[in-house]
Amino acid sequence: MMSLRKLVAGNWKMHGLSSDLAEVRTIAEQAGGYPQVDVALCVPSILIERAARAVPGFAIGGQDVHHAEKGAHTGCTSALMLLDAGAVLTIVGHSERRDAQRESDADVKAKAESGLSVGLNVILCVGESLELREGGKAVETVTGQLDGSLPGDLHSAAELAIAYEPIWAIGTGKIPTTAEIAEMHAAIRARLHDRYGADGARVRILYGGSVKAMNAGEIFSIANVDGALVGGASLKAGDFIPIVAAAAAVEGAAPIA
Ligand code: PEP
DSSP: OOOBOOEEEEEOTTOOOGGGHHHHHHHHHHHTTOTTSEEEEEOOHHHHHHHHHHSTTSEEEESOOOSSSSSSOTTOOOHHHHHHHTOOEEEEOOHHHHHHTOOOHHHHHHHHHHHHHTTOEEEEEEOOOHHHHHTTOHHHHHHHHHHHHOOSOOSOGGGEEEEEOOGGGTTTSOOOOHHHHHHHHHHHHHHHHHHHGGGGGTSEEEEESSOOHHHHHHHHTSTTOOEEEESGGGSSHHHHHHHHHHHHHSSOOBOOO
């Protein structure tokens, strides 16, 4: 089985003020100790420019992007604005946005394509609710989300990552079993293959939902887990860097681009 270079991305959500830039610096500095892992931090949009200036060469990202190039969209941020501020990637389709902002698969697809069109890398989130999981519909829900939200053609596999984030595992301390993660990541891999051919084997699939230092090693050793999207445990270097270290400790990181 091919193993891809791991990506560990932090999602700071609505956390982060100027006073937290010191933590961004610490994270970037310590992440530099693990050159075999790609590490990124997705910070609030208003902090992107200062974060990017604080840590040149370290990947700073956004948490959402509008699908339109520009226009009458009060309060929204375009892909070019993210890029202009110094972001190199963005999350799209996080379940908190799919839920609170009622984003559909079609919206998420348009956002992903908008990000890719200006050269941002994209982390596209999918994941089922507890009700769907318990109803035995997790895999069909997630593959359905992929069918509706995967962007069209890719320039390279490196520009897209899928984050499988079961909604019931986000911020709850609960995580799926190893077998459940393996089953879902295999299903996602098959869908990526169908959609992108050979490139589909090299699009990274991240797991997200209550990843911590103590469970990261086990999660990273599951087939088709190519990294993690980390919420709460990404806010402090002391919690986040051990997760990066766990990714570095997993064998066989092949370059993907
Ligand atoms: C997230 O919301 O992307 C996430 C994975 O959060 P947490 O790690 O806090 O569960």
